[in-house]
Amino acid sequence: MSNKTACPLDCYDACEIIFDNQKLRGVKEGHTQGFLCPHLNHYEKHATIQTPRYKGEEISLDVALEKLKVMLQSCAKNKILHYRGSGNFALMQEVTDHFFASYGAVLTEGSLCDGAGEEGIKQGRGSNKTMPIHEIAKSEVVVFWGRNPHTTSSHLLPLIKGKTIIVIDPIKTPIARMADLHIQLKPHTDQFLAMLLARFLHIESGYDKEFLQKYASGCEEYYELTQNLRIKAVLEQMDVSLGQLGDFLRLVKDKRAAFVCGVGVQKYHDGADVMRSIDALAAMLGLFGKEGCGVSYLGASRANIASPFYTQSKKVSKVLTEFSSFDTVFIQGANPLSQMPDSNRVRASMERVKNIVYFGLFENETSEVADLVIPAKSFLYKDDVRTSYSHNRISFMPKVAETDAGISEYDLSAYLCREFGIDLQSEEFYINHFKSFAVQKIDGLLYVDKREEIPYANGFDTKDGEFVFLDEIDSKIDENEGLHLITSKSPTSLNSQFHRQESVYLHSSLGFREGEMVSVTSVSGSVRLSVRHNNDLRSDCVLIYSGTKGVNNLTPSKHALSAKSAIFQENKVEVRKWTV
Incomplete structure (x- = not known):
């Protein structure tokens, strides 16, 4: 049994791990560099659910599975909802979608995280491709735009030593205290900052003329759009000085620069336009398709990987789910009573559900109200494969330890598919399917095949290969009380x-x-x-x-x-x- 695996947690780094004597330590090769984040360093100290229960009483796993089967049989198929969280990035998590979609249940779509920003990126670039960590390491200037790497991506920190650091954030984060420039702007004004920077870049002829002619010829119209902003008023509303704009442009012009963006900038109704504006500034600087340059957001972690699981089904919004429309709700690896917006509405909606099933590792608000609780197995006790939304590595996750507690996603799905007569291939078949997308490169590490090392090197993925700029300003700076x-x-x-x-x-x-x-x-x-x-x-x-x-x-x-x-x-x- 191998003792090397990878972390499945929802973060940028996707660390690779050695499990030795019941302890985790980081693999020295690659971006993990031998150390782990605090979550993973203490992972085994967090108590997980060990025993299934029904209506508060402990039961065996066999009894729990039988009760789940009866719950599903007792209601119409379109009255069953499968609500799966997206915070575990191991690819076998989706095998449950295969059962529920094949059975005729309802699944969810949408995002509790990065969806608005991703949509803005797609509108401008045509696709959402990852700027890999190793390209950020080649940058001369790193702009942390609403991103706190000490918390969300600690493995970036060794790679930015000696670089010029700019931080744009309403909070003076640890990285802001280290920065050459910190713009502590008012929240929800990032779009206007990016547009004013683009405007002054154009005025100073600091843009990349050759790049714009080839890949972003709409920049003149975009410059005209930025002229609709009243400079003095907008600066006052953002709480940003003219001097700070000048300092930013002085530090990034003619440099290999990476904009490393967090999801906080787009947690608004106009979040897509915020990311499009940041992308537009990067495009005017010519930061796409070049070594050490680009915009790093949450890339598409499944890019270039075909899913083997059937998922054609009716879907409802993960953000606005009306749980009371269903008789049986199967919640996997999620805590909607905490993580969905408008918890009061969610709570009232859940109270009217006949059967709530919670399938996961940890106790939380949702497991506390569930009728049936089925413990899952952690990544240490099952086979899997994972990718990342911030780099192109693919990591194999073989079982490194044994436990009698819980059940894996595959084994639960295999039970349900068998009981309801639905076809399912072997676990080995699916693991090998995902592994087939891996290619070993000259550094000896595994990567997702056919992903671009330098995204957009041959233009954007739009109809004409050019970046699409915003053509109107739908946003306003919020001057309401509060x-x-x-x-x-x-x-x-x-x-x-x-x-x-x-x-x-x-x-x-x-x-x-x-x-x-x-x-x-x-x-x-x-x-x-x-x-x-x-x-x-x-x-x-x-x-x-x-x-x-x-x-x-x-x-x-x-x-x-x-x-x-x-x-x-x-x-x-x-x-x-x-x-x-």
Whole structure:
């Protein structure tokens, strides 16, 4: 049995691992570089669900599977919902989709994460291709635009030593304190900053003329669009100075630059336009199709890999799911009662479901209300393969240890397919299918075959091969009353797993005492939290980390304008001292 595997967690790095004497350590080769993030360093210390239960009583796995079968048989097929989380990036997770789609159940579509930004990227470039980590390592300038690598992508840090660092973020993050330039702009103004930078780049003739003529000839019309912005007023609204614009352009012009973007910039109704504007600035600088240049967002982790699983089915929005429309809801690797927006609506909808089944590793708000709980196996106890949304590596994940607890996604699906007469190939067949997309390169490491090392080297994936600029401004800077809500990734938890935060972070100038209880309220609902001071925040901002219990009481049940994507930072909030 091999002791080398890979991490399945939802983060940029996708570390490769050695499992030795019940401990995890990083593989020295490749981007993992011998060390692991805090989540993985302490992974085995987090208690997982060991025993199935029904209506609060512990039962055997055989009994749990029989009860699941009866639940599915007891209702119409179109009254069954399969709600699968997307936070596990091992490819065999999708085998359950094959059963439920083949059976005639309803699946979900859309994104609780990056969907609006991805849609904007596709509108401009025609596709969403990854700028690999090794290309960022070749950059001279790295712009962290709404991204905090110390929390979300720690394996980038050794690769940026000695480079010019620019940070654009409402929070003075650790990387911002190290930066050559930090623009601490007001939240939800990134589009206007990118457009003003493009405008001044054009005025100074700092754009890449040769690249634009060949691949982005619409830049003149885009420059005219940027002239609709009133410079002085927009700068005041963003809380950005003219000098900062000049400093940014001075640092990036004629340099190999990488824009490393986080998902926070697009957690709004117009999130697609935000990413299109950042992409447009990169295009005017000629940063696509060249070594050490580009825009790094969440790439398509399944790109160039054909799924062997049948998934043709009716689908409902993962953001706006009306659970009460179904009799049996099978929830896999997800915690919708915490992670979906508008938790009050979700809770009320779930209360009207006859059968809720939770299939996962960890206890959470959703497992607590489930009628049937079936424990899953962690990545250490099953075979799998994974890819990444920030680089082109493909990692094999063989079983490295044994356990009697839980059941794998494949084994559960195999049971259901057998009981309901649905065809399913062997687990080995599917593993080998995914492995067939791997190719070993000169460094001895495995990569997804036929992915571009330098994306867009031969132009964009649009009809004419050219970048498509925005042609109108649909967004406005929000001047309404209230504080801006920021829902960043937590350094101690991953979504709603591990050590979840329990506080709201406020600038001390707002007048609330450290540790006092406050009510944070939006038009969607409220949450009661204790105060912690953070003077790295702007004073017009409220930081509640993603995964904090109750944070999504504050967020709206709405899609972004051009994608079925959640808009977690759309609502402004008010903070008041808690009174009983």
